[in-house]
Amino acid sequence: MASAVADQTISIGELEDFCIRVLTSLGVGEDDARTTAKALVTTDTWGVYTHGTKLLRGYARRLRGGGLRNNLSPKIADEGAAWALVDGQSTLGQVTSTFATEVAIRKARQAGVGFVTVTNSCHFGAAGYYAWLAAKAGMIGLAMANDVPSVAAPGSRGPVLGSNPIAFSCPTAAGDPILLDMSIATVAGGKVFARCKRGEPIPPGWLVDDAGQPTQDGTLYPDRASLSPVGGHKGYGIGLLIEILAGVLSGAAVTKQVGSWLFGDMSAPTNHGAAFLAIDVSAIMTPSTFYERIAALISEIHAEPTAEGVASLMLPGEMEWRNRRQAESKGIALPADVIDSLQEAASESGQPFVF
Ligand SMILES: NC(=O)c1ccc[n+]([C@@H]2O[C@H](COP(=O)([O-])OP(=O)(O)OC[C@H]3O[C@@H](n4cnc5c(N)ncnc54)[C@H](O)[C@@H]3O)[C@@H](O)[C@H]2O)c1
Ligand SMILES: O=C(O)C[C@H](O)C(=O)O
Known part of the structure; x- marks a missing residue:
């Protein structure tokens, strides 16, 4: 039986194998199952447990319902020298997004930059995974997607935009990539x-109710409360940019037309949009000069005096790479809510999950 004992861990390989077994049992091809498993498990190793293997149960339900297709592949629908439009054909968002990122990297190698916008996708998990794939290829990567509305605009009574994830990653010569x-x-x-599941209070500033007033009642979300945009009008504005690049420009669903991947009709495609940008550093600057300049930037930030109780300023991604090393050496210590979700995915698909 699963428990939340912190020192109980599962190895990266075991968790990937479980995800692959569940997905292939639902007719997903071995390669696509592996691609999805890698994205989900990598996200868990970063400690971003909300967007790792916890999502498997919901994706499996949508595969079973037919809203996610197991017999099609993402394809390039249109392209130019430095851009492409990818049609995800309602396959798993992780498969489509990995494919689209690879196209962006290929374009960037030829043209210096590669911009890929995506239609007919689904929820893709953590944006950071795809930005990091570009950084692994020595490029600066950006990844973003739209989603079913859950975030208020300043002054609204309800959700106006999705929580529209955005990530960037920048390679460094010696250390970990920067990853926001x-x-x-x-x-x-x-x-x-x-x-809510753990029975913990919702901190102030996270939610607004359906009168547009701050609330800390998490049980109202998502039906009668919305997420607050980070930084008010600034988060809202960046969300709009993402909606334009990932949703409007791709031809995908926009705001209220985006389907929920988690709730509702499991036989309906969600038609999420996404966008990926890869910038080939070497096309613009000698790589050694770029890496020296990045190293100097990081050193300068790390050398800043810190407030009382703060050992050192962090770069985005530092915590996640620390978690990753821990997961590699000791295994992943999954939280109880993730284990519960995986147990359900296991029993619903008839695949054993031992934690
Ligand atoms: N697929 C979707 O539709 C969807 C929607 C929303 C969010 N998400 C995903 O959810 C995840 C969590 O999003 P979130 O908004 O809760 O993230 P968050 O508020 O936890 O912020 C995380 C980021 O902030 C950085 N960070 C944290 N503390 C820092 C510090 N002191 N100094 C420097 N950097 C610091 C981390 O390294 C990380 O890059 C992300 O992976 C995101 O892609 C996905
Ligand atoms: O669940 C969603 O569709 C939204 C997103 O993944 C989130 O956590 O905000």
């Missing part, structure tokens, strides 16, 4: 669900 991975809300909606 965030929603445009104060926190992702998954964190509200996780806190």
Whole structure:
């Protein structure tokens, strides 16, 4: 039986294998199952448990319902020298987004930059995974997607935009890539669900109710409360940019037309949009000069004096890479809500999950 004992861990390989077994049992091809498993498990190793393997159960239900297709592949629908439009054909968002990122990297190698916008996708998990794939290829990567509305605009009574994740990653010569991975809300909606499930209070500033007033009642979300945009009008504005690049420009569904991947009709495609940008550093600057300049920037930030109780300023991604090393050496210590979700995915698909 699953428990939340902190020192109980599962290895990266075991968790990937479980995800692959569940997905292939639902007719997903071995390669696509592996691609999805890698994205989900990598996200868990970063400690971003809301957007890792916890999502498997919901994706499996949509595969079973037919809203996610297991017999099609993403394809390039149109392209130019430095851009492409990818049609995800309602396959798993992780498969489509990995494919689209690879196209962006290929274009960037030829043209210096590669911009790929995506239609007919589904929820893609953590944006950071795709930005990091570009950084692994020595490029600066950006990834973003729209989603079903859950975030208020300043002054609204209800959700206007999705929590529209956006991430960038920048390679460094010696250390870990910089990796900022965030929603445009104060926190992702998954964190509200996780806190409610654990019976923990919702901090101030996370939610507004359906009168547009601040609330800390997590049980109201998502039906009668919305997430607050991070930084008010600024988060809202960045969310709008993402909606334009990922939704409007791709031809995908926009705001209220985007389907919920988690709730509702499991036989309906969600038609999420996404967008990926890869910038080939070497096309613009000698890589050694770029890496020296990045190293100097990081050193300068790390050398800043800190407030009392703060050992050192962090770069985005630092915590996640620390978690990753821990997961590699000791295994992943999954939280109870993730284990519960995986147990359900296991029993619903008849695949054993031993934790
Ligand atoms: N697929 C979707 O539709 C969807 C929607 C929303 C969010 N998400 C995902 O949810 C995840 C969590 O989003 P979130 O908004 O809750 O993120 P968050 O508020 O936890 O912010 C995380 C980011 O902030 C950085 N960070 C945290 N503290 C820092 C510090 N002191 N100094 C420097 N950097 C620091 C982290 O390294 C990380 O990059 C992300 O992976 C996101 O992509 C996905
Ligand atoms: O669940 C969603 O569709 C939204 C997103 O993943 C979030 O956590 O905000």
